[in-house]
Amino acid sequence: MIYLDNNATTILDKEAGKAMMECFYEIYGNPNSIHPMGLEAHKAMEESREKIADLLKADPREIYFTSSATESINWALRSATSFRGKRKRVITSAIEHKAVLNTLKDLQNSEGIEVILVEPDRHGVVSAKEFLKHVNEDTYLVSLMAVNNVTGAIQPYKEIGRYLQGKDIFYHIDAVQTIGKLPFTFEDFCTFASFSAHKFHGPKGVGILYVKRGTSLRPLLTGGGQERGMRSSTQNVPGIVGTAVAMENAIKELNNKTVEKLASLRDHIVKAVYDLDGVVNTPLEHSIPNTLNISIPGIKGETLVNALASKGICIGTSSACSSRGDSGQYVLKAMKVKEHVGESAVRISMSRFTTETEVEDFIKTLREITMLLKF
Numbered sequence: 001m002i003y004l005d006n007n008a009t010t011i012l013d014k015e016a017g018k019a020m021m022e023c024f025y026e027i028y029g030n031p032n033s034i035h036p037m038g039l040e041a042h043k044a045m046e047e048s049r050e051k052i053a054d055l056l057k058a059d060p061r062e063i064y065f066t067s068s069a070t071e072s073i074n075w076a077l078r079s080a081t082s083f084r085g086k087r088k089r090v091i092t093s094a095i096e097h098k099a100v101l102n103t104l105k106d107l108q109n110s111e112g113i114e115v116i117l118v119e120p121d122r123h124g125v126v127s128a129k130e131f132l133k134h135v136n137e138d139t140y141l142v143s144l145m146a147v148n149n150v151t152g153a154i155q156p157y158k159e160i161g162r163y164l165q166g167k168d169i170f171y172h173i174d175a176v177q178t179i180g181k182l183p184f185t186f187e188d189f190c191t192f193a194s195f196s197a198h199k200f201h202g203p204k205g206v207g208i209l210y211v212k213r214g215t216s217l218r219p220l221l222t223g224g225g226q227e228r229g230m231r232s233s234t235q236n237v238p239g240i241v242g243t244a245v246a247m248e249n250a251i252k253e254l255n256n257k258t259v260e261k262l263a264s265l266r267d268h269i270v271k272a273v274y275d276l277d278g279v280v281n282t283p284l285e286h287s288i289p290n291t292l293n294i295s296i297p298g299i300k301g302e303t304l305v306n307a308l309a310s311k312g313i314c315i316g317t318s319s320a321c322s323s324r325g326d327s328g329q330y331v332l333k334a335m336k337v338k339e340h341v342g343e344s345a346v347r348i349s350m351s352r353f354t355t356e357t358e359v360e361d362f363i364k365t366l367r368e369i370t371m372l373l374k375f
Contacts, residue, residue, distance in 0.1 A: 002358045005316040007149050007177060007291060007349035013201035013249050016242040020203065023238035031237050032226060041237045048244035052208065055251055057185040064209045064227050065240050069176045069196035070099040072209035075220040075231070076192035077103050080141045080170035081111055083216040087140035091116045093126045093155070094334040097174055100143055114138075123283035124148055124335045128156035132163055141170045146184065147177035150328040150347060151282045151335075152291025154182065161189025170215075180250030180352065181288040191215050197239065201351070202246035206239040253352050262289035262350055265359045269294075269348060272363045276370050279341050281332060290351065293332075295344035299373045304346050307369045313362055316347040 003011070023044060029037030031045045046060070053060040066072045077090075077100070090104055094117040104115045116134045120126045126144070135142070142164060146157045157173050164171050172192040178184040179200040186193070190212065197206040211217055223232030266289055270280055273294045281293040296304060301317045308315055317328070332342040348362075 002313045002362055004348045004350060004354065004358070004362060005314045006351040006354075007152075007199070007347065008316050009198045009204065010201045010351055011353065012203060012242070013246040015249060016202055016246040019245045020238040020242040023241050027237065031235055032224065045235055045237050045240050048240045051244040052247055055247055056210065057187075058210055059213055061228070062186075062210055062213055064211060064231055065235055066207035066209055066231060067205055067236070068207040069174070069194045069199075070207070071220070072192075072194035072196075072207045073097075073099045073172070073174065074103050075209055076170075076172045076194060076211075077107065077141065077143065078220065079216070079218040080172070080192075081107050081113060082218040083170075084113075084140035087138050088112065088114045089116065089134075089136065089139040090114065090141045090143065091118065091131065091134045091139060092143040093118050093120060093131070093145070095120050095124065095126070095148055095150070095331045096143065096145055097149060097176070100145070100174060104143075119334055120153075122336055123286065124151040124153040124281070124331065125283060125286055126155055128159040128163075131156070131160060135164075135167075135169070139169055141172065143172040143174070145174035145177070147181065147288055148331065149177050150331040151293045152177075152287035152349075153283050154286055154288065158187075158189060161187075165189060177288065177291075179247055180254055181290055183254065186210065186212075197243040197246060200246055200250040202243040203239045206236060206243045208243070250352075258352050259289050262352070262354070265350060265354060265356065266290070266292050268359060269363060272366065276367065278370075279344075281335070281337060281341070281345060290349055290354075292348045293345055294348065295337075295341045295346070296370055296374070297340055297344050299344055299370065301344050301346045303373065304344070304369065307373065308362075308365060311365050311369070313365055315362075316349065317345070 027041050027044050029041040031042040049063050050060045053063050090113055107113050108115050118126055118131045144157050147154055171190045173190045175193045176196045176199055193210040195208040198204040219230050221232045226232050279295040305317050332345055
C-alpha cells in the first residue's frame with residue numbers, strides 16, 4: 001500500500017507510540033488524582049505541556065489540550081464572540097477549513113455577527129492588503145489559516161498578525177498544516193492558534209489550543225475544572241505524551257534535507273502531471289513542499305482516486321475532514337478554477353516517510369490509469 005494522503009492523517013511516529021504504550025500500561029492513573037499513580041500521570045502530562053510550549057516558544061500556561069483541532073477552533077471562535085462587547089464583525093477567508101467556516105456560520109445565526117469572507121487570488125493565496133481593508137472599529141475577531149489544507153498554499157498570517165499587534169482584536173490562526181512542514185512559532189502576533197496531533201504523526205483524538213497570556217477565555221466545557229478550569233474532562237495522558245514526542249520529532253526532522261527531499265519528489269510528480277496534459281492547482285513557489293493539488297481534465301477526481309485505490313495507492317479528493325460529498329471543491333471555486341478542472345482535482349500529500357520508490361510507483365500507475373480512462 002502506498003499512502004499519499006498525509007494532509008488527511010499521518011502514520012503514528014514509532015517513538016510516540018512507544019511512549020503512549022508506557023502510559024496505557026504503566027502510567028495509567030487519572031492525572032487529577034492525588035495518589036502516586038495520579039501524580040505520576042500528572043507529571044508526564046505537564047512535562048509534555050512544557051515540551052510543546054518550548055517547541056512553539058510559548059509559555060506552558062498558554063497551552064491547552066483538547067480532543068481535536070475542530071474543538072480548539074470552536075473554543076477560540078466562540079470564546080472571542082463571548083467577549084466581543086457590542087462589536088459584530090469577523091474577518092476570515094473563503095478558503096478556511098469547514099471547522100472555521102461552519103462555526104462562524106452558526107455564530108452568525110445564533111449571535112447575529114457579521115462575517116466577511118475574503119476571496120483568494122487565482123493561486124489560492126489571500127492578499128493581506130485586501131484582507132486588512134475590511135478591518136474597522138466594529139471588528140472583534142480575525143481568523144486565518146497559516147496553510148491551506150486543500151492546495152498547500154501558505155497564507156500571509158504573519159503579515160496580518162503584525163498589523164493586528166496592539167489592536168483590541170482577537171486573532172486566531174489555524175496552524176493545523178504547519179508542524180513538520182514549515183517553521184512555526186509564536187512571535188507575539190496571535191491570540192489563539194489551533195493544532196491537531198494526527199497531522200504530524202501524533203495520535204488521533206488530541207488537539208492543542210494556544211491562548212496568549214492575558215486573553216479573556218470562556219470555558220467550552222464545564223465540570224471538574226481540568227485544564228486550569230477552562231476545559232473540564234479527564235485529560236488523555238497517553239495521547240498528550242505521544243503528541244509531545246511526535247511534535248518534537250516532526251520539528252527536529254524539518255530541516256533543509258527534509259524540505260529538499262519533499263520538494264524534489266513533488267517536482268517529479270509535477271513533471272509527470274504536465275506530461276499527461278494535467279493542471280497543477282497548487283502555487284508551487286508559495287506552498288508547503290509536501291502538498292500537490294492537481295487535475296487531469298476529462299477524469300473526475302473521485303474516479304481517479306478510486307482507480308488508484310484499486311491499485312493500492314491512497315490519495316485524497318481534497319479534504320478528508322469534509323463530508324464525502326464536499327471534498328474541498330469550495331476552495332477551488334473560490335480560486336476561480338474552471339469547473340471541469342475543479343471536478344478533476346485530487347490532492348497528493350506526502351510525509352517525511354514517503355520514499356522515492358513510492359513516488360515512482362505512483363507516477364507509473366497514474367500514467368497507466370490516465371491512458372486507460374482518457375482514451
